[in-house]
Amino acid sequence: VIVDDGELISGIVCKKTIGSGSGSLIHIVALEHNHEQVGMFFNNIQTVVNNWLLIEGHTIGIADTLYDQATRRQIGDTIGKAKDAVFEIIDQAHNYDLQPTPGNTLRQTFENSVNKILNDARDKTGSCAQKSLSKYNNFNIMVVAGSKGSRINISQVIACVGQQNVEGKRIPFGFRHRTLPHFIQDDYGPESRGFVENSYLAGLTPTEFFFHAMGGREGLIDTAVKTAETGYIQRRLIKAMESVMVKYDGTVRNQINQLIQLRYGEDGLDACHVEFQRLPTFKLSSAAFEHSFRFDLSNERALRRSMPDDLVRSLTTDAQTQSELDAEWEQLCRDRTELRKLIRKTDDNVVLPCNINRLVMNAQKIFESDPLAKTTLHPRQVVEQVRETCRRLVVVPGDDKLSQEANANATLLMSCMIRASLCAKKVIEDYRLSYEAFDWILGEIRTRFQQAQIHPGEMVGALAAQSLGEPATQMTLNTFHYAGVSAKNVTLGVPRLKEIINVSKRPKTPSMTIFLTGQSARDAERAKDVVARLEHTTLRKLVNSTAIFYDPDPKNSVVEEDREWVSTYYELPDFDVNAISSWMLRIEFSRKGMTGKKLSLEQIAEKITRAFGNDLICHIPDDNLKLVMRIRIMNSDLEKELKEADTTADKMEDDTFLRFIEANLLTDITLQGVPQITKVYMHLPKTQDKKRISIKDDGSFDAIAEWMLETDGTCLMKVLAERDVDSVRTVSNDIVEIFEALGIEAVRKAIECEMHHVISFDGSYVNYRHLALLCDIMTVKGKWCYLCHFFKLAS
Known part of the structure; x- marks a missing residue:
């Protein structure tokens, strides 16, 4: 948009141009001229627009929602193809042909693929419908001008309403293995799980209407709950910051003259x-x-x-x-x-x-x-x-x-x-x-x-609190968001904002973003090694089956497939054969799990022996053809004598004890990884902010996508000490943990980054100086303060 001496040279005047945003026409008139000119500008714009509406008029009717036969065919074909693709994926899942994506279970992979297909179908049909509308279409005019509505509204009215979600997933089964009694059991198809293929213009079928109401109800409840939550957040922000002002020496202080910033916003x-x-x-x-x-x-x-x-x-x-x-x-x-x-x-x-x-x-x-x-x-x-x-x-x-x-x-x-x-x-x-x-x-x-210098006496605290509170009211309450990896759930929106300003000791979804260095960042296999070293692995994740056998004669085992290697093992035993129990725990391992975690049977046996000492004995075959482990209890001399004296009582004892040991082995022994990190997802970043920025030889920028990891659970100290981890860029979203590991300066930066992430995710923008002031107030004492204790903050 170019305006020369009050004359519009080029461009369309829309909401962005004369809205309330930074850099809009009104902002520029205020900077270039004075407040009186801005007042005149407001009045004149209203006069012009009102007169234009008198002459031109603006109305929306059914005529604005109609489109030609070719577009109708195209929309029908797109939805048909999408449904076929979903049924194909269902067949693949039934026949075990569907491969799980890294870090996801088969069910998650299935849901993600179906969701992607159906969302693509909605977007494609929407863009088809929009292309068929002329630029004089009244719907289009409203969206372009920015007065109401969006592109999605147009496509829902004309083409297809799309997938209805409850809690960020497709409509769940409410009856026995189905969503409504009108569908057969275990129907994972699009219609049964809440895909609305009709448009608002065509009208919804009864089942579609029901699912649509379920999705809409969630939105209404969200809005009602959100107002109370954000209202309280805003009140706490204001109470914590209301006394903060710029003093005559240019510093920013609160009511007890405590120094908060040397220069407002670091540039005054x-x-x-x-x-x-x-x-x-x-x-x-x-x-x-x-x-x-x-x-x-x-x-x-x-x-x-x-x-x-x-x-x-x-x-x-x-x-x-x-x-x-x-x-x-x-x-x-x-x-x-x-x-x-x-x-x-x-x-x-x-x-x-x-x-x-x-x-x-x-x-x-x-x-x-x-x-x-x-x-x-x-x-x-x-x-x-x-x-x-x-x-x-x-x-x-x-x-x-x-x-x-x-x-x-x-x-x-x-x-x-x-x-x-x-x-x-x-x-x-x-x-x-x-x-x-x-x-x-x-x-x-x-x-x-x-x-442009800030004036002494400006109440910058209240200003910052309002600037941060305002986008909070625009936020959706629960944003179900998957950060880069579709399986990884991250708290966002109002709940995350609450966690940050309360400096929550136990965040709902603690998580780390881990960047790698050297070869691991570029080579997927090396990155998988790091994943294996970090992800907490117990026996349960690797075991196919476990069984307890009564096997009194070790040389002639009751398990046929083990006889050969067990008998050779007992020919030259390195322990007292009479001291072992008659009961035996047999564990079969999954080869895929073992290779994925890069573990061998010897390593597992060593871990178990280290945990139980001489009380257990583990046998494994010499060749790795069978991934089997046999575990027996070793009895002490005293128990051996008792055993010879009384045989029946001991039978009960040994097998129940072995059951306890089995439960303990499966869950309590850490084979490798960090106990706090339950899952690690590996992916290549799609957005610029996660890519590594390097400067090429010719001096231009290059954003390189390198393998990075996202985790469920955090343990900053242990992860930073791990080799191949880039300790400079790796961050955790648990602020208390950052304080323990890196101190108060890092906490200030972490609060700033987390707040920025939450606010900007919705597309809002808050100037850095407001965020910085909040972070400084929270960390000014050298330890983080909660914003709800605003009386303590001042004292």
Whole structure:
């Protein structure tokens, strides 16, 4: 959208343009002009829109929901194909042809595949229906303008309502092995489990209507419960932060004058005056960076295009200008390196005051700069004045070393932005600014940066509490979300927000995100080794069957298939044959489980012997053809004498004791892994934020997808000590555990990241300074405080 002097040049004015968001037309009018202009703007927009509606009118009727025969056929085919695909998967599951995906059971894999097929069908039919509507369709107009409704609403009205979910899963069986009495037992098909293939226009069948009501009821209950929850969260936020304000020395303190931040938001700026801007040097490759930002005095042809001949002649022999330009280039290179160190992602958007691109456009308009004219501006002048402007950006006044360093940190991003956007090459060759225009831009930057400073006395605590409380009311209560891995459930939405601000000792879904280093990150087999080392493994996970036999003669076993190897074993025994019990526990292992966990029978036998000492004896075959283990109890000399004296009493004793041992072996012995980590999922990240960002040889960014692990259960200390684990990036979502392992600084960062994740998952955005203030208040004492104890917070 381009507006020039009150005239709409291009673009569609919609909710995003004149809504209440940051960077909207209203925000920009407020920054560029004053509050009176904004008031006039509001009134005029209303007048224009109301008059337009009088003339044009807006109405939605059945005519807006109709589409042609071809689209109807296409939608029918898509749904038909999806249903066939689901039945095919059901057949595969019946015939044991369906392979479980890594980290999932067969049932989970089946549900995930079916869900994916049905959701794809809904999306495809929806996009078919939308393509058939014209841009003058009233439904479409509403969605594009942003007044009501979304694309999904259109596709549900016209094409297909889609899968109904309860608690994030398909409709569960409520009667005996079926959802409603109208279906046969164990029907896992789409219709039986709540897939609505009709549209609202066509009308729902009775069973579809019933499932739709079940899905809708959950939404209503959620909304009712959510209002109370978020209301209380907001009250606690406000109570904890209401006294926090900016003092006259620029620090942020509470009512008992306790220091919370040295500078509000770490840059001392007011959130009203900042907007998203792009760092021009951040993403470029080295060649493109040099081409766009290095001023080359040796290239006379290029110079003559933008500067008068006499200036060009004087420049070619001017050593001082050359050294100034070299210094500028070195500074730009340092800035770029510094920024890439600070911002560890590929997104070059930053939040800064005074939009420099808009200032340049305004200057070109005010001073009527001709984009093809030659400029008399001297490159040395540009470099010196930009340097002087950056020097005059002061957030932390003072001449001592600490103040200077604090000021450099607070103004770092702004200085980098000014130096990159107003370097000599850009100003002279791209913008062709006159001396007056350039001087005006620098003056505006200084003035606006000064205006963007936060005012002493601003109650930033209440402001932050409201800014965090508002998106909480927009959240869905229970977001059933699968983080990267479809099997792994993560608490999100309001319950997670409560956990974070209560610093819950027992989070509902404790989990870790583990990044790998070296070969393990790139090689799936090596990554599986790490999974095996971390995931808690007990015998129960590896055993096919266990049985207890009365087998009094060891040399001639009652189990036929074991006779051969057992008799050879007892020919030269290394123990007293008379001391062993007549009862024997026989365990058969699953070969798939053993190879998956990378364990051998010898290792398992060693673990059992280590746990029970000489009380048990384990026999395993020499060859690994059969994965069998036979376990007997070893009796002491005293028990042996008793046994010879009385045979009947002992029979009961030994086999019940062996049963106890069997239960203990299956659940209590840890073969490998960390006991707290019950499951580990391995996957390749799809989103940019989980990929490893590396800088290629040519200086451009590369996001590399490497194997990473997600866990159920956490144990940060043990996992960080594991080899092949990247201890820098690996995180846990249990804040108390982070405090014990890494201390209070890490807790502050963890709270910030977790809050950001919860809020941004819904698509909301909260400025960093509000989050930072909350984190600082919670961790200011050197130990985390709950927000519900706001009386303790102050005292």
